[in-house]
Amino acid sequence: MLRHYTENGCRNQIYSRWRNGGLSSAPFAWRNGRNILKATKESIFAVVAPGLEAVCADELAGLGIVGGKAVAGGVEFEGALDELYRSNLWLRTASRLVVRLGALKARDFPDLFGKAKRLAWGKFVRPDTALEVRATSHRSRLLHSGRIAETVAAAADRALGRGETLQNGPRQRVLVRLEDDICQISIDSSGERLHRRGYRQSVTRAPLRETLAAGLLLRLGWKGDGPLVDPMCGSGTLLIEGALLARRLPPGGRRSFAFMDWPGYRPGLWRAITEEAQRRALPSGPLLVGADQDSDAVAVARDNAERAAVLNDLVLHRQEFSLLAAPAATGLLLCNPPYGGRLAAGEDLRPFFRQFGDVCRRSFAGWQVAFLAPAEQLARATGLPLTPVVSLSNGGIPVVLYRSEPPA
Numbered sequence: 001m002l003r004h005y006t007e008n009g010c011r012n013q014i015y016s017r018w019r020n021g022g023l024s025s026a027p028f029a030w031r032n033g034r035n036i037l038k039a040t041k042e043s044i045f046a047v048v049a050p051g052l053e054a055v056c057a058d059e060l061a062g063l064g065i066v067g068g069k070a071v072a073g074g075v076e077f078e079g080a081l082d083e084l085y086r087s088n089l090w091l092r093t094a095s096r097l098v099v100r101l102g103a104l105k106a107r108d109f110p111d112l113f114g115k116a117k118r119l120a121w122g123k124f125v126r127p128d129t130a131l132e133v134r135a136t137s138h139r140s141r142l143l144h145s146g147r148i149a150e151t152v153a154a155a156a157d158r159a160l161g162r163g164e165t166l167q168n169g170p171r172q173r174v175l176v177r178l179e180d181d182i183c184q185i186s187i188d189s190s191g192e193r194l195h196r197r198g199y200r201q202s203v204t205r206a207p208l209r210e211t212l213a214a215g216l217l218l219r220l221g222w223k224g225d226g227p228l229v230d231p232m233c234g235s236g237t238l239l240i241e242g243a244l245l246a247r248r249l250p251p252g253g254r255r256s257f258a259f260m261d262w263p264g265y266r267p268g269l270w271r272a273i274t275e276e277a278q279r280r281a282l283p284s285g286p287l288l289v290g291a292d293q294d295s296d297a298v299a300v301a302r303d304n305a306e307r308a309a310v311l312n313d314l315v316l317h318r319q320e321f322s323l324l325a326a327p328a329a330t331g332l333l334l335c336n337p338p339y340g341g342r343l344a345a346g347e348d349l350r351p352f353f354r355q356f357g358d359v360c361r362r363s364f365a366g367w368q369v370a371f372l373a374p375a376e377q378l379a380r381a382t383g384l385p386l387t388p389v390v391s392l393s394n395g396g397i398p399v400v401l402y403r404s405e406p407p408a
């Protein structure tokens with residue numbers, strides 16, 4: 001329905017709603033100052049790594065998108081096209097955003113084909129766009145995920161009026177999930193997963209995923225209101241995400257999204273949203289300091305920060321963390337130290353964590369300290385008065401974010 005909007009009318013409407021800090025009711029479309037249509041609200045699901053769902057729900061609320069419900073693995077919400085665009089642009093913790101196309105009961109393949117064919121495929125898929133259907137099935141009569149995917153693809157092809165499944169050209173990802181014979185069919189609006197901001201083209205070993213790095217900062221309540229130090233910064237992810245957050249820069253401002261290939265894509269609406277984002281960005285942020293003992297890591301962090309256009313916000317240097325001095329009286333020291341598994345297989349890392357705790361007590365006495373650790377005994381080895389904040393997964397390794405407050 002949004003395709004009937006005038007660009008300017010739509011833009012004014014979005015601006016005023018966003019500026020006023022919230023969306024009170026279903027949005028309206030305006031043409032020449034008149035309300036002409038109620039925008040369609042889609043049922044949207046933000047896919048989020050376990051442990052960060054509540055953080056993502058808070059992010060949505062901060063965008064003025066009300067009613068988001070955090071559930072295991074994501075956040076459900078209702079939103080019009082402009083809200084879907086803004087969520088893709090702004091959400092720092094979501095992995096992708098999908099639009100629920102429909103849920104249908106199916107216990108045999110002809111039934112699945114017949115019901116899937118009736119869904120509104122033409123709203124999201126151009127006749128010349130190929131489909132990439134991914135299916136899973138649990139506790140259902142239809143179990144063969146390959147055949148489920150083929151059936152849904154064939155139903156979509158029929159609905160789109162094309163005789164054969166397209167193999168080449170742009171692809172639209174479709175997610176199919178069968179549970180207890182109910183088939184949920186969703187259209188991906190993001191394309192590449194949202195942690196791919198576009199700035200990180202070089203990495204060091206064991207980098208943090210960008211969505212996780214942003215999630216740690218948000219979960220700790222850090223919004224750029226004080227200095228941030230990462231004494232083992234690797235490819236710089238925590239600091240770059242910190243700079244984007246502190247300067248109110250959208251994480252998705254340098255990439256494209258799957259919704260840009262949809263038939264109803266509104267380039268004018270997208271332009272309005274990104275121009276507004278540019279106007280809201282702060283020209284500078286707090287002190288952000290990164291160090292690493294490895295000079296290659298520092299070079300990688302610098303390259304990444306430059307691509308993210310935040311290099312001027314960061315102070316990066318090669319430094320063994322035990323020699324690091326606090327650059328201010330207070331702030332947040334946050335890091336992802338090397339730990340068992342990918343980085344230090346077989347090593348006893350307790351002495352390393354003990355030393356880390358000593359340095360924090362000695363040189364960062366007035367600071368809040370937070371770090372990821374895969375085992376409580378490593379965290380305890382620091383000797384810091386720690387509180388476990390949230391359990392997460394980092395590259396498949398279960399980890400806990402620990403926090404220690406400075407003495408009052």
Ligand SMILES: C[S@@+](CC[C@H](N)C(=O)[O-])C[C@H]1O[C@@H](n2cnc3c(N)ncnc32)[C@H](O)[C@@H]1O
Nearest residue numbers: 207208232233234235237292293294320321336
């Ligand atoms: C898990 S990686 C950090 C990854 C980083 N968060 C990222 O997103 O790329 C740990 C980093 O700690 C650094 N490191 C290990 N021991 C160190 C020490 N004693 N002093 C400074 N850096 C150290 C390593 O060089 C490595 O880059």
